[in-house]
Amino acid sequence: WLYIKANMFCYNINCGGTPSKDISEEGEIPFLKVYNIVNNKVDFSYKPQYIPKEVHKSKLKKSMLRPNDVIMNIVGPPLKKIAIIPEEYSEMNMNQAIVRFRPIKYVLPKYLYYCLQYDETLRDVINETRGVVGQSNISVSQSRNLVMPIPSIEEQAEIVSKLEEMIKREEIVLSLVSDEKNLDELKQSILSKAFRGELGTNDPSEESAIELLKEVLQEQVK
Template sequence: MAKRETLSLDELLERALVKAEDKPCNVPNNWLHFYFTSLIDIQGGTQPPKSQFVSSLQEGYVRLVQIRDFASYDYIVYIPAKDNLRYFEEKDILIARYGASLGRICTGLSGACNVALAKTIFPHQVFHTKFMYWLLNSEWFQNPLLSISRTAQAGFNKEDLSGFKMPLPPLSEQQRIVDLIELLFEKLDRAKELVQNVLDSFEERKLAILHKAFTGDLTAKWRKENGLYHDEEWKIVELEKVAIAIDPHPSHRTPASYESGIPYIGIAECNYRTLEIDFLNARKVSPNVLDEHISRYNISDGDFIIGKIGTIGKPFEIPTSRNYVLSANVILIQAKKEHIIPKYMFYMFQSSHIETQLLEGLKATTQAAFGIKKVRKIKLNYCSIKEQEEIVRILDNLLENEQRAKKLCDVIDNIVHMKKSILARAFRGELSTNNPNEESSLELLKEVLRERVG
């Protein structure tokens, strides 16, 4: 067995403290910067086989907490309690190590964590728990974490965190920082709730208008003025009769990444508020993939995509310029313009009429997916081209308020940015809460390091 390294207090301090010339920013004189792993440890969870999962708590079982539990309690699972599991309590802080939730921080749960989560371990005589929670949520932890993580799938381990430079104020200052953060966040959350309520009312109104549009109620007066009758003009048709649904990757194989290649675009890259596509940050694939796609299908004005895996439906109109490749997770919808107006169909895909069919189709499968065969059989409420034109004209006018809703989304984005700014300033000592006469946090550091002197 290797002999444990014995270090003096001065040597431990030298390893723990960030030198003055290496500090990421200026902080009050009674603060310091330390290297993450000199004071903080993480313990990853384990991954028991799914054959052990049960959906209800039984004697001798414990809850297995997964990343999905950070946001939803719809799928709680339990596993046999064993000695090799990583247990944690509600007061403990968990960090997501993999996937799209990489770096997400959670507390308030208890049980055993799976391999995608890590429990944070730190000396409580040095850190208040809530201070640690907000510190891990701040740019001081999140930014370097995203920069060192090799991929969202590869995640991170303890060694990856060793170079992180973290601020440490005195304990009393930690509590004042927490109190002010939570006070300011409470006010911002109330403002966000008010804005969200207005947004929800816009969405409810929009859905109601779309429902009327595709049941014929919106154009009832127009039909009467033109001597037309609903039963004669309206019918239900399957999508494949009036439109083309294209699977961009019929082989179902995701192309390999290719540095400096062509943007690979799915629903995740689509900004529904700005109606822009994030080409810059999209994954890149070989130009040969684009050549193969161009040989199979064209893109015309009014064409749109819908998600078929994960995010189902949610239409997004795409540009005709072919400087990108469509993801394997979307389906391209093209109107047969002699039968249906593209924007009429685009509006319909935003309605509850289509959403209901998508949700019903999902119930038939264990995976959140909606294949192209099902898309081609989606039932559309269909009317004459002239009535379609009238419906599009009315919807364009009535839904102008969507622009106001998008501005409200900007308000919500600003609130998110304000929170990040508050956290950044808090851990630079810029919230005017520090008392310069309080004992330096260096004494806290020495206290815990003395216990490690062998």
């Protein structure tokens, strides 16, 4: 597996902005705020806000969102609110408290989504924010420098499949006791096994890490 900074396998990691005079309760382009990330999913039914398409394509061009983009809040507490833009929204935008990760074709959005949920990915960055009174912030620069393990795309798909199967099974069991803390601890245990390569997904016949690195670097210079 390669351990690579996010800016090497994502296009233009950016946060949004807030054109306050252009935001309204009705409009053309859905405008996401942190409160629209609920249980690591986009929930645009809660206090929906919109911006004009003209603003979306001009002032906020750098923070356009499309299906399968991965987003994360960078202003807390709490931090680590992560979601994938669902297929039902062909275009969205976001405010300055959210950062966007758009992976290149060699990294699956769902794999990146789970990487960001894994405590170890953000541990050092979050530790740097502790002790600060009030807000805890992650910078865009820190987001770009997050290091994640990247196996071949076939193994990523297998990891995602096994993760979702295991998490779903354990959620059903723990729903009987309604213990959110235990559920989160169990999820982290499953994620830890996944990103240590302990779910039995690695196949020696898959392309080597060196070949994957070459492809990633070639993609970045295009």
